[in-house]
Structures are given as structure tokens and as C-alpha cells.
Amino acid sequence: MEVHMIILTGVLVTVAVYLLLSRNMIRMILGTAVLSHAVHLLLITMGGAAEGHVPLLGESDGPYVDALPQALILTAIVISFATTAFLLVLAYRTYEETGTDDLNYLRRVRRE
Template identity: 70%
Template structure:
């Protein structure tokens, strides 16, 4: 199962990299979102699947599951959602101001 997750992370990283290298701002934003999902899956895969109980005070000794990978993923999801929302608002404002979402046109470079 972990090898399947690693392959999925590789596919998501390659798709995210392809989208980031695009000239369209919306594709760049979607590429960063896909790349952040790849990082979430990577953190989950590196954390591993462990069996055990919830670490609650007052319980007897036994195997406990580490909740740190899930906490890191939850924090990363919130941060990536906020970043994506901010970038979408900025892209909308750039489109309304300049009338284009092509990065090379925004830089003032002529089409090749």
C-alpha cells in the first residue's frame, strides 16, 4: 500500500510541476494546489500506518498511535486552502485590471 501511495505522490508532483510551468495564472494556482496535496499524501505515507489506541490520560499502558502526522496534515490543509483562496482572489483582481491571465503578457513580453 505504501508503494502505491509513493507512486501516487510521484504522479501528483509531476502533474503539479507541469501545471506550475504553464503560462496561465489559473493553471499555476491549480498546480500549487495539486502539489500541496502531494505533500499531504507524502507526510501521511512517511508517518506510516500504525495500530494502537488513542493516547488518553488515565488509560493503561499499551501501544499508542502517534497523532503528529495527522496534526501536521490538518495544519497543512488549512494553510494550503488559505493560500489557494488568496491566490485566486489575486488572480481575479489581475484579470479584472489587465484583461488577461497570461503571465508573459503581464510581464510585457511579446508573443513568440
């Protein structure tokens, strides 16, 4: 199943980059969200497929799946939540102040 997962990751990255290159702020933020999904999938896939038990010592005697990527991803999930929240608020505050959500127009906006 790893090959499928890797190709899926590739698709997600393509979509994410395409969204990132857009000029609309919301599309861009969605792009970052999709990109972090892609990375999480990639990390767990590269950590080795489901050949082993849940990494809980109380549940079985092993062998266990690799626990390290899981710990890394857990950290990454929470961080990407924090950045997404920050970006969203930044986007709507920018819109409030400048009246545009188009990144091409944004650089022409000057505060008096």
C-alpha cells in the first residue's frame, strides 16, 4: 500500500502548490493546510507500513510499528494548526484594513 500512499502524497503536494501559487488569500491558506496533510501522510508512510502492533507496551508483546514518526507527526499536527489559525486571522485582518483579499493588489495598498 506504500506505493499508493506515495502517489497520493504526490497528488496532494501538486494541489497544495497550485493553491499556494494562487492570488487569493483563502486559496493560499487552504494550500498550506493541504501541504501539511501531505507531509503527515508522507512521514507516516516512510516510517514503515503497518507491519507490527500498536506501539502500546500493554497491548501486545511486539513487534511494534515505529513510534518515532508518530511522535513527530503529533507535534507537526499541532504546529500546523497553530500556523493555520494565525494565517487565517492575518488574512481577515488584512482584508479589514486594506479591503482586498487579492495578493496582487495588496502591495499597491499604502497607508496614508
